[in-house]
Amino acid sequence: MTNILTTYLNIYFTEIIVGILIFSIFIVLVSIFHVIFSNRDRSSTKKIKYTKVKKIKYTKEFLKGVDGIDLDLKIDTKKTSTK
DSSP: OHHHHHHHHHHSHHHHHHHHHHHHHHHHHHHHHHHHHHHHHOOOOOOOOOOOOOOOOOOHHHHHHTTTOOTTOOOOOSOOOOO
16 A cells, blocks of 8 residues: 555656645635735724823832833933932
């Protein structure tokens, strides 16, 4: 059985590889066309609503503990003092 299988594989190896490549290219083309045409069917799109970011209020004790760290993650050009 294995001799028959290896002989068949040796004879038709190139054809098998070409068939797999053609099949994979076909699948890719079908998926591209599906995405293109399904996108046009949807006439209404969802709009993203942006909300304002609420500013976080920190306690005085917390702010004393994190002296020199920018909590708003803004770039600070000032040098921080070390104790």
